[in-house]
Structures are given as C-alpha cells and as structure tokens.
Amino acid sequence: MDENNVRKYPIIRVAGVPEHFNEPWIIGIEENLFLNEQIQIEWHSIKEGTGAMINKLKSNEVDLIIALTEGLINEISKGSDIRLIGTYVQSPLTWSVSTGINSQFHSIEDLKGEIFGISRYQSGSHLMSCVLANQYGWKQDDVHFLVNDNFENLRKSLNENTSAAFLWEYFMQKPFYDKGEIRRIGEIITPWPCFLIASRQQFIGEH
Template structure:
C-alpha cells in the first residue's frame, strides 16, 4: 500500500478530505493517505512541501504560485475551491481602530512570511492605495492562537484571516472585524511535489478522482450544514451562508487566472518575475 502525506488547514473547506478518509476510500484503492493539519497555513505547508514532509497540499493559490517561483519543487495539479476566499480584516475588540484608514501604517499580524495573511496584507494595501514601503509592517504570530494573543497584547494591530473561520472569535468579543476583502482569484488549489508526480502519477490520479467525486456532490450530502457546524464549532446560519458562497472545482487552474495572479504579485514586488504556465501547472 502506497503511503501518501497530504497537508491542509483544519478548516471547513477541507471536510471532504476527512469524509473520504473516514470512509476508507483511498485504502480501498491500496493508498494509505495520511492527512496532516497545518495551523500555520500556506507558509508552513510550503516549507513542508519543500522538505518532503508532505507530498501534496491543499493550499492558497497566491501562496503556492509565489513559492514555486521562489524554488519550491512542486506544481499545481488542480483548483480545489473555485470561489474567492473572503478575508476578514480584524482588530482587537477593545482597540480604537474602526476603519481601514485607521490601520494604515500599523502592524499586521501574519502567520509567517509568504503566507496568505502576509500576501493579502499587500493586496489590501494596494486596494486602498497605501504606500507599500511605508504603510506595511509585520509581526509573525505563527497561527490563529498566536493572532489572538498578538492582537490582545498589542504586539500587532490587525490580522487578516478567512471570515467564517474567525467569526466565532468575533462573536466571542475577542476580535472585531472592520472590513472584508475577497481574493481576486480562486482561493485553494492542490499542489504536489514534482518528485511525487514523476513517480506516482497513477496514485495521484486515483486520489483526485476520489476527492472530486465527493466535492462535486458536497452540498447535497444530507445534513452537511449541521455536520460542519458541529465539527468546526460554528453557528448553523453562518455555515449555511458559507455553503451558499462556496463552489468546489474538479478542473485545472486556467492560464488566464495564473497570469492574473502573477501580474498582481509582480506589481506588488512579491515575485521577482513572471514565469510560464507550464512551470507552475501540471496537467494530470
């Protein structure tokens, strides 16, 4: 049985992986797929792909594109979530910050450099016509728990993370959300190490076929809203809203989208150059 290590954030987007694992669908095909939670998000998963700690990752589009250009020996094999990620911009509930203008030049909490929280701080700055050299400052906080401590203790001033994941923290009066910013592209892709693609493409195809069958019918799974609400400790109405906004994908990330992501990252000086589609994408 072939052992395959895959990483992802422990969030509702990835419940389909848990369900297929629970059902033993990979083992039925002689594949021992092992899921690893990465609380530190995309930056932590990029490091794990580079080291060979994992073979595959369900990862933010902009984060993996930047890291492949920076030398990560991996390729994107598929879009996983077609819709944008809705980033909430959060401050400590007791802070004096009320608007986006109030946090201009203040310190952003980021899980690590190269993470989604880091890159989206740049997207937010550009969106609001800030000076990228003067108006962006960062404090590395590793994960969501670190962000809670960082904002509460005043080590950082604001934090960007997926709106529905952080909503319970907002509801509990720890964070206050002052704005939302959706990504201008599909949010999650599946990335795989080049070495694994070269040696195990048959197993990779089986894994993608299994997960795609589940995501194609995900919203029609009986009581899926209640399952998500219970598992991720969210309010049922929030889950229902999230489901109405979210679409999974079973197809390759198209060339136009890849060019759009690269164009924006290049304009922000996040990547040093734009590369060919074939250097970022592998079609199974």
C-alpha cells in the same frame, strides 16, 4: 478489508489546515473511501498555514498540500520545483480584517502605517495584507508585519496591542466575533480560486 492488501497500497501524505474546507478529506479517510481506490491517505493537519505547508513539501515531509493560491503562486515565481496539480476550492476566499475588541481602529483606512500580524512571511495572511495595501493605494512600507505563527497567537496579539490587525478567513473568525474576542472592521475578497493542490515535480513524475 484485508489488512495485508491494505499494506500494499501506496501511501500519500497530504497536508492541509484544520479548517472546514478540508473536512471531506477526514470523512474520506474515516469511511475508507481512499482505501476503496487502493490508496492510503496519511493526513497532516498544519495549523500554521500555507507557508508552513510549503516548507514541509519542500523538505519531503509530505507529498501533497492543499494550500492558498497566492502562497503557492508566490513560491513558484521564485523558482521552486513545486507545481500545481489541480483546483481544490474554485470559489474565492473572503479575508476578514480584524482588530482588538477595544482597539482604536474602526476602519481599514485607520490601519495605514500600522503593524499587521501574520502567521509567517509568504503566508496567506502576509500576502493578502500586501494585496490590501495595494488596493488602498498604500506603499508597501506603509504596512509593517509581526510574525505570530498561528491563528490563536494572532488573536492574542490584537488584544495585547502588539499588532493592530490581521487578515484571516471570515468563517474561521466568526465564532470569535460572536464571543466578543476580536472585532471585524472590513474584508477583502481574492480575485482567484482560494485553494489549490500542489506537489513537488519529483513526486508528480513518479505518480
């Protein structure tokens, strides 16, 4: 492929979490599928999740994000200029509820009034903890939160007893269940498509 021609192609900065859902983007870049369509994709892997990606989109560090539906809808409801431009994964997401391997908690009911670890406020782990509380008939002040930034720190917080539980996608957690690092005590399934594609109004208008 002629590098001089490639330099003329528009660059689109796309952000997503480093999870299996986004492997098609990586494959597409490696196999020049986007270049064949005269587009350069610059992939940004954001392990902190939806809240962090929304912030990067708002600050013009990226052009598109592949993010959780609940986080995007929450952001738009607050008057943000972020807009949805498509569905990336139609199927719902299974959020697994995890606790420490030796913790005293053995069911979701045990977690009322306890501290939930979250990656950040307005993230999927935060919003789905609120959805969980609502489904179990708890008041919002029956759930407390501790920000742990990322998946690794969330796992550590369980076994250090700084949080009682956290919610994260099941298949991302399964290897750590299998290794005996954390323990699964329940799940919640979103009643909506799990991943959407979003951008800023200005970028959409220009493209």
